[in-house]
Amino acid sequence: MEVTKNKLPEHVQIDYKGESLLLKESGSSILFVFLLALLITYLVLAAQFESFIHPFVILLTVPLALVGALAGLELMGMSLNIYSQIGIVMLIGLAAKNGILIVEFANQLRDKGIAFEEALINASKQRLRPIVMTTFTTVTSTIPLVLSVGPGAESRMVIGVVIFSGVSLASIFTLFIVPGAYYWLCRNTGSPQAIANEIEQLEQKANENPT
Numbered sequence: 001m002e003v004t005k006n007k008l009p010e011h012v013q014i015d016y017k018g019e020s021l022l023l024k025e026s027g028s029s030i031l032f033v034f035l036l037a038l039l040i041t042y043l044v045l046a047a048q049f050e051s052f053i054h055p056f057v058i059l060l061t062v063p064l065a066l067v068g069a070l071a072g073l074e075l076m077g078m079s080l081n082i083y084s085q086i087g088i089v090m091l092i093g094l095a096a097k098n099g100i101l102i103v104e105f106a107n108q109l110r111d112k113g114i115a116f117e118e119a120l121i122n123a124s125k126q127r128l129r130p131i132v133m134t135t136f137t138t139v140t141s142t143i144p145l146v147l148s149v150g151p152g153a154e155s156r157m158v159i160g161v162v163i164f165s166g167v168s169l170a171s172i173f174t175l176f177i178v179p180g181a182y183y184w185l186c187r188n189t190g191s192p193q194a195i196a197n198e199i200e201q202l203e204q205k206a207n208e209n210p211t
Helices: 002-007 018-049 053-058 061-076 082-111 116-126 128-141 153-186 194-208
Strands: none
Touching (some): 061 153, 082 153, 116 128, 128 153
């Protein structure tokens, strides 16, 4: 593009056709699709956890997955095309699942009356094995895509590289980012069932001491 602008006369116009036009159009729409998918995921998690802070903590792993995906494409010498963009959108759900395991279990422990820090430490320890297992199964399932050959192998390979590198990096940092963010952002929040438990206790006291 820069060469044509410098070499050609000023009255010459440049236009996109064919595959270059499709790539430009898809590239401009991927940002909207990605943000929309991120927003929908956030709203679903907000409804599930009944909080706006907990989903934010979970989705902090998504930027890490994007960094891993782009690094994998760079190392493999691949471009950011429509197939890699599909893989990047898929990473939203794949990267968030590990954060859900930690946050959900920590909330369950807090609902049982366990102190905040103790609940977070226990959740991080007890959810380590499930996170490693799910990460291992996800990563190994992409190996056939990365090593695929034959017709259409290039498109499958790109998706495999994006998921492999994105999930790997996100899972490693999830073990540090999610507990740290949960500690600093959620330390002053109550557990999801705190209000329900308080109401239940008040009802029990009212039944024990009727006026």
